[in-house]
Amino acid sequence: MKDKTLILGRGYIGTRLQEELNCEISDKKIYSYKDIEAQLKKFKPKTIINCIGNVGRNVDECEKDLDKTLIANTFVPIILAEASLRNNIKFIHISTGCIYHYDYAKDTPIDENKEPDFFELFYSRAKIYSDLALGLLPKKYPVLIIRIRIPLDNRPHPRNLLNKLLNYKKVIDIPNSVTYIPDFINALKHLIKINAKGIYNVVNKGSLIYQELMEIYRKYVPDFKYEVIDFKKLNQIRTNLLLSTKKLENTGFKVRDIHEVLEECVKEYLKY
Numbered sequence: 117m118k119d120k121t122l123i124l125g126r127g128y129i130g131t132r133l134q135e136e137l138n139c140e141i142s143d144k145k146i147y148s149y150k151d152i153e154a155q156l157k158k159f160k161p162k163t164i165i166n167c168i169g170n171v172g173r174n175v176d177e178c179e180k181d182l183d184k185t186l187i188a189n190t191f192v193p194i195i196l197a198e199a200s201l202r203n204n205i206k207f208i209h210i211s212t213g214c215i216y217h218y219d220y221a222k223d224t225p226i227d228e229n230k231e232p233d234f235f236e237l238f239y240s241r242a243k244i245y246s247d248l249a250l251g252l253l254p255k256k257y258p259v260l261i262i263r264i265r266i267p268l269d270n271r272p273h274p275r276n277l278l279n280k281l282l283n284y285k286k287v288i289d290i291p292n293s294v295t296y297i298p299d300f301i302n303a304l305k306h307l308i309k310i311n312a313k314g315i316y317n318v319v320n321k322g323s324l325i326y327q328e329l330m331e332i333y334r335k336y337v338p339d340f341k342y343e344v345i346d347f348k349k350l351n352q353i354r355t356n357l358l359l360s361t362k363k364l365e366n367t368g369f370k371v372r373d374i375h376e377v378l379e380e381c382v383k384e385y386l387k388y
Contacts, residue, residue, distance in 0.1 A: 121159035124152075124196065128267070128275040129210055129297075130167030136301045143350040146192050149179075152199040163206040163308070164199075168192050171275070175354070178239040189242035189249070194249055197259060206258040209310070213265040213317060214291065215244050225360035227292070228263075228315040230324035236353050247315075254313040260282030261315040262304060264295040265359060268329075268377075270384035278385055281326055281342070282333070293359040296377045306369045317359040320374035332378045336386055 123212035126143035134141040140159050146152050146168065160190050171186035172178050177214065178185040193209050200207035232244040253259040269276040277294065281287055295318060303318045328343050361371045 117173045117226075120161060120165040121165060122155065122159045123165045123167055125167035125169065126138045127167060127169070128273055129264075130165075131163060132269075132297060133167065133301065133304070137305075146195060148311040149195055149199060152196055156199065156203055156205070160297060161205060163208065164196060165208045165210065166193055166196050171211070173274075175237050175239040178242070179237070179253065182238060185238060185242050187247040189239070189247040193246040197250055197253060200259070201253070201257050206260070206311075208260045208262065209246070209250055211247055211261050211321065212240075212243050213248065213357070213359045214355040215240050216348075216355065216357050218355070220291075223358075225358040226317075227253070228317060228363055234355050237355070240355065244378045249313075251315055253313075257363070258311070258313050259311050262300075262305060262307070262318075263315065263317050263359065264300055265277050265319050265357075266292055266294045266295055268294050268324075268374075268381060269297040270381045272385065272388050277326075278329065278333070278381065281330060282340075285342045286345050287326035287330055287342060288350070288356075289327070289344050290347045290356050291323065291325050291358065292356050293317075293319040294374050296372070296374065298381060299372055299377065303354050303364060303369055303371075306367065307364075312367060316364050317361060319361060320377065321361050321371050322373045322375060323358050324374045324378075326356075328375070329378055329382075332382045336382060 121139035123134050126141055136349045137289040142155055144155055168188055170185045197207050216226050216234050250259060250261055266277050267275060272279055300318050327344055334340050365371050
């Protein structure tokens with residue numbers, strides 16, 4: 117994909133994708149249409165993958181810097197989409213599934229057609245603004261929106277769920293959809309190959325209770341100790357939910373259950 121695909125954003129996801137796709141990457145700050153125009157002239161891409169975003173160390177930090185969050189998570193994706201449309205470039209936006217309320221007692225995994233409804237966190241609102249705008253474009257233009265959740269990786273990184281849990285040594289007791297990064301990369305390659313457009317949830321099947329991951333880790337590091345805590349007692353505003361993988365599976369991509377990858381993930385992680 118070299119010389120054809122340009123990744124914007126040299127953060128965690130952008131760097132991981134660049135390594136796997138062997139394409140160009142830019143960490144240029146985008147504040148205006150002129151900024152992205154300069155990048156298009158420099159790299160001449162046929163596809164742009166937007167990995168620019170402000171997540172902070174956690175979503176609470178996004179509440180402290182509203183301007184940075186709004187620019188990175190709302191304005192930049194829209195600017196990049198417009199530049200892509202004007203220059204006949206395929207646009208891929210890496211987004212999030214953390215934009216919904218979820219009732220575990222009655223809800224089924226959320227599909228891509230449900231309208232976002234989680235407005236309590238500014239991070240989620242900023243993502244909703246851009247998703248709603250971009251979500252209209254695939255009807256006419258080559259725009260692909262990938263929604264991931266809670267990245268779990270087989271190598272250390274501060275944003276890796278495994279890193280976070282090992283540092284916190286406390287885990288909540290509620291199931292969530294999780295994106296295993298090696299599988300996300302393969303899914304993205306597949307969606308690019310079939311020239312997919314529209315919105316896709318890219319998570320692993322099933323749900324993960326973090327204690328399950330910690331127990332796999334303890335198989336290899338028996339001395340590790342952690343505590344399970346009641347999420348409700350934290351008194352924090354967070355999105356906990358399950359996303360449907362049916363749309364992705366209907367493209368012919370085999371989506372692995374999250375429990376299939378845990379052993380592989382931990383064993384690889386411990387090699388670093």
